[in-house]
Amino acid sequence: MIEQRMSLAALCLALTLGLALAVPQGRLLGGEDAKMAEFPYVASLRLNKAHVCQASIISEMQMLTAGHCVSDVGAKPVEAKQLTARVGSINQFAGGDLVDICEVVIHASYGNFLHDLAIITLCEPLTFGEKINKIALPAPIEEGEVEEVPTNGTPVYVAGWGEQTDGTSNYKLQKANFNTLGKGPCELDAGYGYDSTLCLARAEKQGVCRGDDGAAVVDDDNVIQGVVSFFWGDCGTKYPDVSTRIVHYLAWIEANKK
Template identity: 60%
Template sequence: MADPRITLGLGLLIFGLILTTEASPQGRILGGEDVAQGEYPWSASVRYNKAHVCSGTIISISHILTAAHCVSSVGTTPVEASTLAVRVGTINQYAGGIIVNVKKVVIQPSYGNFLHDIAILELDESLLFNTRVAAIALPPKVEESEDVDAELPNGTPVYVAGWGELSNGTASYKQQKANFNTLSRSLCEWEAGYGYASVVCLSRAEGEGICRGDAGAPVIDEKNVLRGVTSFQFGPCASKYPDVATRVSYYLSWIEANTQ
């Protein structure tokens, strides 16, 4: 007869292996999947001292939109433009495409505490558009008297693509995409106390969402119109709270004034 202590030990070992297998990270962005080459040609990897720090969006041959906190030194004072560059035309943040240096950084003058979290990067040379490098369409203006929820009603499907952390905590070399739904101002206020007209709140299943490295990524609708710039998540990545993006239509006049 087998020694019962050995039998018990083997049972615990097998049980432990099963638990480890079931609990191990799946190596994906939080709820996302790989982007196909050329699927989001307006995407940019924003690089600080040659390393990816945030994502960005091409809005013209010489301008990239990103989150202000990605390029802020202190408040509205930007880091030196010479420390910044963008990689475009590839889904691989480490290779392919081209790297273009940044000539000027313009941070939204009201930026602070993640509100008005938007910035424009002016490139020191114009981009050559092709199937892998293109500008995204900007949304129509929203008048101050309009209800911003009419622009993106609660539950509107939107999509985000970036190079944020994977579920195993490592940086993603390949761009990832994920589906979200917009959350109305009242529901965002209810769930997170953050019902500002200048932001778009994004709902998703718990265990999914944006993470470090995804800030500045484009939030696009089903017609490939830029609706937001990802800003931050409450607490740890993939928490029960909604993710937050800066509403692009709120800043169209400022964007136009600084990209002429």
């Protein structure tokens, strides 16, 4: 009888483990679902109707994303008519509104993932509310201020629909925590320390992945400090993820304001 109970317990354990292994394990971006209206500035950027990147609403008419997300060749963008954006939904496949895009401007110096930033102009203005709203831009750097803003070790957050550890993409928006890595430490860890980039530290087997490109890197004050640019090798390596540091591009953003 005891042996039968042990066998039954072992069988139940095996079935439980088998079911657990059958379900997609882990979320590479972080580990938890975003709540409705938690990130009202997040948009799913779609090329020919398929999600390719994130974009972040900065005004009723404009969004920020990574330059490589909308690049045809170098700083020449794809045709705007190929792009749409889903706003107001945490489901990348449904809900919210699909909006048309009329203009795309990539930073003129974009190349090799430096200056990896683009501004998207919508065809019609958004109506802001609980589920659709803008993210604040950082304040300009004052003369004499430390240029490395945010400073090393600042807690930041990213939300996106990128791939998980099993290679699939979650339909629901995911969120994760990071810490910024200063220019010096990032140069030491990855050989990529630039004033215009913002590196993100996290544990191995976590971090951004394909489809998270263009996502906002946001601090505790709900200010966008970076735009996700790239990761080294496969997702979740020991190397930090890299984003574009927004404070260095405020004049360019202002010059292209609509």
